[in-house]
Amino acid sequence: MKKMTIFTNMGNVAIINLIGKNKYSDFSFFEKETVFQKVGIFSDSLPENDKQVLLLTEDEDFDPKYTKIIKENWNEEDLFSVFSDLSDSCENIFYFWGDYPLLDSKLALQMFENHIKYYAGYTFADGYPLGLSPEILRSEDIKPLYQLAKGSTKDISRNTIFNVLQKDINAFDIETEISPVDLRMYRISLSCDNKRNSEQLLNFINNGIIDAESLLDKISDSVHLLRTKPSYYQIQITDSCPHLCSYCPFSTEAAKPEANTSMSLSSYSQLLDKIVALSDDAVIALSAWGEPSMHEDFISIAKETIKRSSLTLLVETSGIGWDPEQLNEIKTLSEKYNNKVNWIVSLDALDKDLYAKLRGEGYDEAYRTADTLLELFGDDCWVQAVRMNENEENLEDFFRFWKNKTENIIIQKYDWFCGAYEQKKITDLSPLKRDPCWHIKRDMFIKLNGDVPLCREDLQCAMKLGNIFEDELDAIWANGEKYYFDHINGELPTLCRDCDEYYTFNF
Numbered sequence: 001m002k003k004m005t006i007f008t009n010m011g012n013v014a015i016i017n018l019i020g021k022n023k024y025s026d027f028s029f030f031e032k033e034t035v036f037q038k039v040g041i042f043s044d045s046l047p048e049n050d051k052q053v054l055l056l057t058e059d060e061d062f063d064p065k066y067t068k069i070i071k072e073n074w075n076e077e078d079l080f081s082v083f084s085d086l087s088d089s090c091e092n093i094f095y096f097w098g099d100y101p102l103l104d105s106k107l108a109l110q111m112f113e114n115h116i117k118y119y120a121g122y123t124f125a126d127g128y129p130l131g132l133s134p135e136i137l138r139s140e141d142i143k144p145l146y147q148l149a150k151g152s153t154k155d156i157s158r159n160t161i162f163n164v165l166q167k168d169i170n171a172f173d174i175e176t177e178i179s180p181v182d183l184r185m186y187r188i189s190l191s192c193d194n195k196r197n198s199e200q201l202l203n204f205i206n207n208g209i210i211d212a213e214s215l216l217d218k219i220s221d222s223v224h225l226l227r228t229k230p231s232y233y234q235i236q237i238t239d240s241c242p243h244l245c246s247y248c249p250f251s252t253e254a255a256k257p258e259a260n261t262s263m264s265l266s267s268y269s270q271l272l273d274k275i276v277a278l279s280d281d282a283v284i285a286l287s288a289w290g291e292p293s294m295h296e297d298f299i300s301i302a303k304e305t306i307k308r309s310s311l312t313l314l315v316e317t318s319g320i321g322w323d324p325e326q327l328n329e330i331k332t333l334s335e336k337y338n339n340k341v342n343w344i345v346s347l348d349a350l351d352k353d354l355y356a357k358l359r360g361e362g363y364d365e366a367y368r369t370a371d372t373l374l375e376l377f378g379d380d381c382w383v384q385a386v387r388m389n390e391n392e393e394n395l396e397d398f399f400r401f402w403k404n405k406t407e408n409i410i411i412q413k414y415d416w417f418c419g420a421y422e423q424k425k426i427t428d429l430s431p432l433k434r435d436p437c438w439h440i441k442r443d444m445f446i447k448l449n450g451d452v453p454l455c456r457e458d459l460q461c462a463m464k465l466g467n468i469f470e471d472e473l474d475a476i477w478a479n480g481e482k483y484y485f486d487h488i489n490g491e492l493p494t495l496c497r498d499c500d501e502y503y504t505f506n507f
Helices: 035-045 076-087 105-117 139-149 160-171 195-206 212-221 250-254 265-279 298-306 324-336 352-358 363-380 389-403 438-442 473-479 481-488
Strands: 012-017 049-056 066-070 092-097 122-126 135-138 174-178 232-235 282-286 311-317 341-346 381-387 409-413 443-446
Touching: 012 035, 012 076, 035 049, 035 092, 035 105, 049 076, 076 092, 076 139, 076 160, 092 105, 092 139, 105 122, 105 135, 105 174, 105 212, 122 160, 135 139, 135 160, 139 160, 232 265, 265 282, 265 298, 265 311, 265 473, 282 298, 298 311, 298 324, 324 341, 324 363, 341 363, 352 363, 352 389, 363 381, 381 389, 389 409, 438 443, 438 481, 473 481
Parallel strands: 012 049, 012 092, 049 066, 122 174, 232 282, 232 443, 282 311, 311 341, 341 381, 381 409
Antiparallel strands: 092 135, 122 135
8 A cells, every 4th residue: 555645734844954063154255244144044945944943063053933952062873863853843845054155045945845756755956066056855854864864973974865865875865966067176165165266266256156146157268266275285204215116207216315304303303384274174195205204203293283273184104114013102192182184094905915916915914904903094095006017917806905994995997197107097087077176276286395296196296386394375376376377278387298197185
């Protein structure tokens, strides 16, 4: 017998996420309203909106029309618990973040009409950037979603609802509002969650981009607005490495007699202060060239990074040279400062002989370290293999072996460094249309002596942007803008013409 659904004519609830609200959310990008006031106007416009709920980490003064739910630390289970509690008194829940000032009422209404028409359990917009639309949940589907989220201590992200729903995606009716132009390739977030996105948002507003329609109309002529501040810094803290990898240009440098120097803690600390001043939040990737474990005081290097709450530490390692007590100490530091440490362990092969051919000695130690890091850091640790001719046949075994232990497996494309190395890639992943380079747009590569080349591919530092110990960081970043505009205009510098890394994207 077909189940009959009884409508109770209850209204809808709007849930506004203000978890982690920061100073950028209070910016007045508009003549009369702050960011949150714009969000409030959008919330008021939602159909059949009987209740508006704020999710907060601490109590603040708001209009009495808002119901406040305050919790110092939120996770995925907490979020769906709130959804579940509210689902008994409403038909649908609109969910969005309180730092999205360009939420589009017209788009939201269109989504809601289709949500009702097709009796969807979950409706979202696809192809649009974050910050234009809410997510919509039917109350009847929330209890099953809550069961999927139970026990999850993961932090709430912008993708939390969909991530939880994916655990049993076939159990839910999903309605998608598809953008007439796919804007995902721009990786835009129309939010005020950090300095970079806030600056980009201000650039958009000043150029007449204020809603979905104007964004679709203007974005193709506005790519020059997308380069704001760097968000990913690769920093060389040592020129020592236990491996001479067959595909790594640094192996030649590491073999030089003068190798074996490190960046001092004081220099590194000063550099981090400059990064925070310029970018505020950023990922700090160590070490650009060289093995991080071979820095004589890596614990202090790690501490200097993670004690700055806006920075995230990413350690890319061979897995060689780490003492288990050292790794435990880094784990303790990350917990003390409530800051994540991400790890990538480069292994390249499951077969010992092939590993030795590609990387050198140390297979057993590297695999032990990978197991230890997965145990200590869980989802914040990845194992990696560079895909190339030599290991193509071994990659399936590598993947299956690690799949039994983790979902975090990176198969990295081979990099021939703009023709400096033999081309060993298996397949061409480059897009049909060449867009401006992601790395010139958002990355900064810093060598041990402070030199900043255009990017990692600039092995000889032929296009030097400056030196972080001699020049201001904002001036160095500004020196790269010319090359970004050249890319927009299709006028590629000589180095870039043979590069196939322009479409790859770091953390």
